[in-house]
Amino acid sequence: MSVQAAADKTPAPDKRRGGSERGSGELKEERRRGRMGYWLILPGFLFLLLFFVLPVFSLLATSLYAKPPGADIGQFVPALEFNNYVRMLGSYWPELLRSFGFALIATAAALAIGYPMAYLIAVRLRHHALLRGILLVLIIAPFFTSFILRTQAWKQILADEGPVVSVLRTFALLPDDGRLTATAFAVVCGLTYNFLPFMALPIYANLERLDIRLIEAGNDLYASGFTTFRTVTLPLSMPGVIAGTLLTFIPAAGDYINAALLGNNRDTTMIGQVVDSRFFRVVDYPGASALSFVLMLAILALVFIYVRRFGTKELL
Amino acid sequence: MPKRLPEDPRLRGLIAAQMSRRNVLMGAGGLTLAGLLAACGTGGTGTSTNTGSAGGLAPAEDLSDQEKVVNWANWTLYLDYDDSTQKYPSLEAFSKQSGIQAKYSEDIDGNDTYFGKIQGQLAAGQDIGQDIITLTDWMAARLIRLGYTQELDHANIPNAANLLETLKNVDFDPGRKNSLTWQSGYAGIAWNKEAVPGGLKTVGDLWKPELKGRVEVLDEMRDTMGLLMMENGVDISGSWGANEYDAALEVLQKQISSGQIRQVKGNSYKEDLISGDALAVICWSGDITQLNFEEGDKWEFAIPEAGGTLWSDNLMVPIGSPHKKNAEALMDYYYDPVNAATAAAYVNFICPVEGAKEAMEKIDPELVDNPLIFPTEEDLARVSVFRSLDADEETDFSDRFQQTIGN
Numbered sequence: 120m121s122v123q124a125a126a127d128k129t130p131a132p133d134k135r136r137g138g139s140e141r142g143s144g145e146l147k148e149e150r151r152r153g154r155m156g157y158w159l160i161l162p163g164f165l166f167l168l169l170f171f172v173l174p175v176f177s178l179l180a181t182s183l184y185a186k187p188p189g190a191d192i193g194q195f196v197p198a199l200e201f202n203n204y205v206r207m208l209g210s211y212w213p214e215l216l217r218s219f220g221f222a223l224i225a226t227a228a229a230l231a232i233g234y235p236m237a238y239l240i241a242v243r244l245r246h247h248a249l250l251r252g253i254l255l256v257l258i259i260a261p262f263f264t265s266f267i268l269r270t271q272a273w274k275q276i277l278a279d280e281g282p283v284v285s286v287l288r289t290f291a292l293l294p295d296d297g298r299l300t301a302t303a304f305a306v307v308c309g310l311t312y313n314f315l316p317f318m319a320l321p322i323y324a325n326l327e328r329l330d331i332r333l334i335e336a337g338n339d340l341y342a343s344g345f346t347t348f349r350t351v352t353l354p355l356s357m358p359g360v361i362a363g364t365l366l367t368f369i370p371a372a373g374d375y376i377n378a379a380l381l382g383n384n385r386d387t388t389m390i391g392q393v394v395d396s397r398f399f400r401v402v403d404y405p406g407a408s409a410l411s412f413v414l415m416l417a418i419l420a421l422v423f424i425y426v427r428r429f430g431t432k433e434l435l
Numbered sequence: 436m437p438k439r440l441p442e443d444p445r446l447r448g449l450i451a452a453q454m455s456r457r458n459v460l461m462g463a464g465g466l467t468l469a470g471l472l473a474a475c476g477t478g479g480t481g482t483s484t485n486t487g488s489a490g491g492l493a494p495a496e497d498l499s500d501q502e503k504v505v506n507w508a509n510w511t512l513y514l515d516y517d518d519s520t521q522k523y524p525s526l527e528a529f530s531k532q533s534g535i536q537a538k539y540s541e542d543i544d545g546n547d548t549y550f551g552k553i554q555g556q557l558a559a560g561q562d563i564g565q566d567i568i569t570l571t572d573w574m575a576a577r578l579i580r581l582g583y584t585q586e587l588d589h590a591n592i593p594n595a596a597n598l599l600e601t602l603k604n605v606d607f608d609p610g611r612k613n614s615l616t617w618q619s620g621y622a623g624i625a626w627n628k629e630a631v632p633g634g635l636k637t638v639g640d641l642w643k644p645e646l647k648g649r650v651e652v653l654d655e656m657r658d659t660m661g662l663l664m665m666e667n668g669v670d671i672s673g674s675w676g677a678n679e680y681d682a683a684l685e686v687l688q689k690q691i692s693s694g695q696i697r698q699v700k701g702n703s704y705k706e707d708l709i710s711g712d713a714l715a716v717i718c719w720s721g722d723i724t725q726l727n728f729e730e731g732d733k734w735e736f737a738i739p740e741a742g743g744t745l746w747s748d749n750l751m752v753p754i755g756s757p758h759k760k761n762a763e764a765l766m767d768y769y770y771d772p773v774n775a776a777t778a779a780a781y782v783n784f785i786c787p788v789e790g791a792k793e794a795m796e797k798i799d800p801e802l803v804d805n806p807l808i809f810p811t812e813e814d815l816a817r818v819s820v821f822r823s824l825d826a827d828e829e830t831d832f833s834d835r836f837q838q839t840i841g842n
Binding site: 190191192193194210271274275278279280281296298300301380382383384385387388392393395396397398399400401402403 | 545547548550551554558577580581647648649691692694696697698699703706707710711712826829830833834837838840841842
């Protein structure tokens with residue numbers, strides 16, 4: 120490494136952005152760094168190739184398999200049976216829409232709960248290290264127990280003979296034969312609860328870096344608290360919000376544990392349950408694969424539109 | 436006769452022709468995408484090898500004499516277990532007696548999920564790492580039909596003669612060539628004694644208005660549909676067809692839509708009985724015994740007036756297992772009445788071995804008169820086995836059952 124290059128290695132950040140001042144040494148250095156970057160992503164790339172790209176192709180292939188006449192259960196032959204998609208979408212579009220609906224509501228609810236939480240910890244309590252630590256641990260603590268156990272616990276808490284239902288009944292907020300479990304409401308609550316940390320943590324990580332002087336500047340310029348929030352804090356925290364909503368929405372749309380444990384068999388079935396039942400119960404591997412593929416594409420499309428519309432350059 | 440796909444020469448020819456046409460196209464590079472997809476996908480279901488191959492699957496070479504081991508996959512809580520030593524006493528005794536190292540694993544938590552797990556390997560004739568698998572009648576029927584199991588040599592299992600007469604000739608495996616019963620049980624109805632003081636007598640009683648939203652039924656098609664069909668007067672072992680099935684499915688649909696049935700569940704219905712969300716259920720007999728033992732005597736089980744279902748789990752040797760003779764030695768061991776009674780005293784399900792009742796006198800006299808282990812003639816007369824379905828029926832029925840329960 121030349122002395123010149125070493126000296127160039129740590130230019131002031133602002134200087135680098137002013138493109139006109141670039142010397143040729145700096146350009147070379149940048150290219151070298153670029154190549155270095157490729158080497159660094161190689162392990163991740165190989166990992167994804169092996170555990171994501173290949174399975175996706177396998178999934179796509181299976182989704183086009185056909186059942187030969189007279190074949191027994193689980194026997195399919197490679198084909199290009201696009202009708203699998205027509206068949207699955209024709210039967211299960213309501214479950215698909217419902218999954219996105221539930222995921223959307225859960226994401227909105229998680230944002231409404233998670234943002235203030237993150238804001239409190241990251242901004243308001245910035246100088247109370249101990250309190251901040253405790254609250255952060257409280258957010259992360261649920262991860263220490265299994266997802267299924269926590270959902271199971273919800274079932275007990277919201278049970279017909281449980282404390283919540285009886286209190287609600289006492290105050291006539293719930294009819295005497297009303298219930299909380301085995302309802303769409305319970306499913307959305309379960310989703311919101313289970314994915315809340317995925318919402319709160321990215322927003323926290325973002326707000327933690329927020330320069331409080333910017334808020335002070337807003338006040339100095341006679342902006343109300345709300346205006347400062349709307350024009351300063353919120354736009355600056357958008358990358359955190361985008362990351363949080365994606366981390367919540369994507370797994371929520373494909374989730375089936377919450378719907379299976381907290382839902383019923385009428386109006387809460389989510390697409391993950393259908394995939395599970397097609398794959399294991401009906402042994403319709405092509406159908407299950409086709410549905411999984413549609414789900415993946417639909418999520419990809421929704422995420423793309425969303426990030427295009429609201430996203431920042433840091434994400435795309 | 437079990438229907439085995441590769442035995443039909445016309446079909447075999449058809450599939451083989453399809454396969455080779457595709458391969459030619461692929462070779463010419465005409466369908467690059469299809470080729471790539473097919474290459475990736477063969478591992479996906481692992482079925483094309485089987486359907487395309489000329490003959491059935493060949494059993495693995497038996498290495499029992501060189502390798503003195505047997506691997507047994509079973510359900511949880513299904514063999515006598517000693518908490519203090521964390522060992523299975525009867526199995527330990529088998530190893531000591533035979534010199535065969537027995538490795539027991541509680542790998543099976545559902546017929547469907549286990550099938551999904553092992554099917555790819557079985558279809559390719561590979562060793563799944565288990566020499567005995569334990570699956571319910573209908574899944575055993577499927578595996579035997581598909582040629583995924585090895586034929587047993589009854590000369591190595593003399594004790595198999597102790598199998599109860601009623602279980603010797605099941606329609607999915609006449610003469611028990613490929614399977615032997617492990618344990619059996621009933622599906623029937625149960626209710627919370629405090630909340631339903633009058634008790635229930637028929638499946639129809641589950642639809643009483645006061646139980647609205649507090650009833651749960653099993654997601655095991657044959658048990659729930661079996662009870663519903665019997666309620667409609669159908670003999671489920673007999674030659675019923677789609678009409679009878681549809682009529683029962685309509686009842687299920689109606690009770691789900693109206694909200695009478697709260698949820699359709701697998702094993703987890705037990706938690707809802709405990710929490711009180713479910714007051715009456717279609718359920719398995721052994722579970723209620725166990726719940727009453729753990730949670731206080733709160734529930735009562737009954738075989739409905741119209742009849743209940745009788746199911747069995749069956750021991751089978753998978754096609755790729757290299758230890759068939761060892762597996763047969765183990766089966767023989769558990770068909771000895773004393774050993775059968777030892778296991779039955781722990782698992783509390785119906786013991787399929789003749790003579791175990793007499794042997795139980797010495798092991799635990801209290802259990803000799805337990806009708807859930809040694810059923811009375813009366814009870815046996817009131818339960819039926821769901822008849823075997825052919826492949827198309829099975830797919831169609833389970834498809835529509837799943838759709839009815841919202842999946």
